[in-house]
Amino acid sequence: MKKKNKEEILFSVDENKFREALRAFLEREDAKKVEQEIYERDFYPRELYGKLGEEGFLAPVLPIEYGGRGKLVYEAIVAEELGAACVPLAWIHSTSSYAYATIARYGSEEQKSRYLPALKRGAKIGAIAITEPEAGSDVMRINTRAEQKGDAYVITGEKRNITNGSQADVLLIWTITNPEVDPVEGMSVFIVERGSEEGFEVIEDYKLLGGFPGTVNSHLRFDEMRVPAENMLGGANKGARILFDELSVERLLYAAMLVGEARPVLELAVGYSMEREQFGTSISRFEGISFKIADMVTRLEAAKLMVYHTTRLIDTGFDAEKESAMSKLIASEAFYEVAHNTVQILGGRGLSDEYPAEWAFRMARLSMIPAGTNEIMRFIVQREVYKEFKGKKRNI
Secondary structure (H helix, E strand, C coil): CCCCCHHHHHCCHHHHHHHHHHHHHHHHCCHHHHHHHHHHHCCCCHHHHHHHHHCCCCCCCCCHHHCCCCCHHHHHHHHHHHHHHCHHHHHHHHHHHHHHHHHHHHCCHHHHHHHHHHHHHCCCCEEEECCECCECCCHHHCCCEEEEECCEEEEEEEEEEEECCCCCCEEEEEEECCCCCCHHHHEEEEEEECCCCCCEEEEEEECHHHCCCCCCEEEEEEEEEEEEHHHEECCCCCHHHHHHHHHHHHHHHHHHHHHHHHHHHHHHHHHHHHHCEECCEEHHHCHHHHHHHHHHHHHHHHHHHHHHHHHHHHHHCCCCHHHHHHHHHHHHHHHHHHHHHHHHHHHHHHHCCCCCHHHHHHHHHHCCCCCCCHHHHHHHHHHHHHHHHCCCCCCC
């Protein structure tokens, strides 16, 4: 009897075939070379993203009737593999996936028919607009207002730190529709098509950590922007529940992407330590090096297992808010440890642009903030732990 490898135990036959096909596509397209070209020339890899859609790799989380596979685990596989192959491409996909997954779950049949096919083909890119100048970790402080006037809503406000904001074709914008009640009861979300609504302004695009080629981080303003009432997603004042659900999926998929980003960095550290010689021997024979490798592998493997454990929970119907926060927390900190130790193992060469180690170190530091800071992730985890513990019989 043939002995199974780990991937055959953790994933189904179809899931492994999907991963293998995606890897083969990314190798054919030489995604690593594209990544390097993006770093050198700073262009938005929309063409390659479109090819992903044409080949059927985008939006596998969508229901089968919309051409998807109906499971989040496939979406996590896409996020991980893109993170390993081409980081800017992974970031473009990330916010688009958050958008189409949310529309798929909460959209009307008309909304799903209108938006999902183009998002799945990669012909259109999505974005999530939640964060504001005065509302970051405290998402309940958003000030963007949507006032109903006849058959439309008039939206006024600003959004900040919106990945893909100026490039996205379809944005989900969270607003306050009833300022007289608690935001949990007075928040709504709208689907907005960039370019079709007057009053949509891109104030500025920013680069992260001094320069993150191939991506944009946008500051947006809405000046009495009229949006058809039919573009409200999930019903009036239902935005908070949609937001909490979106954030769980977002954190999980972001964590999967980080696991992918860390993978080639770890491979660089292992390969370099085997080839580099000092004091007459390979530095991999020094425990000061090899123990770092052991810690890196352990942390990254734990992060990957947490990510796919959480994915299975969500696919089974759990909201997994705690587990999603845990996934984002452990994946970002595992990535940071991998990148930090890789720079240390490479020494002076790890500080130069000869190897991608210093770039990975900057990206790993960045990873602790998007989708909720790691402090917020810890807050969510402890809150849910104490909530679960209440009422249980205790033998203390």
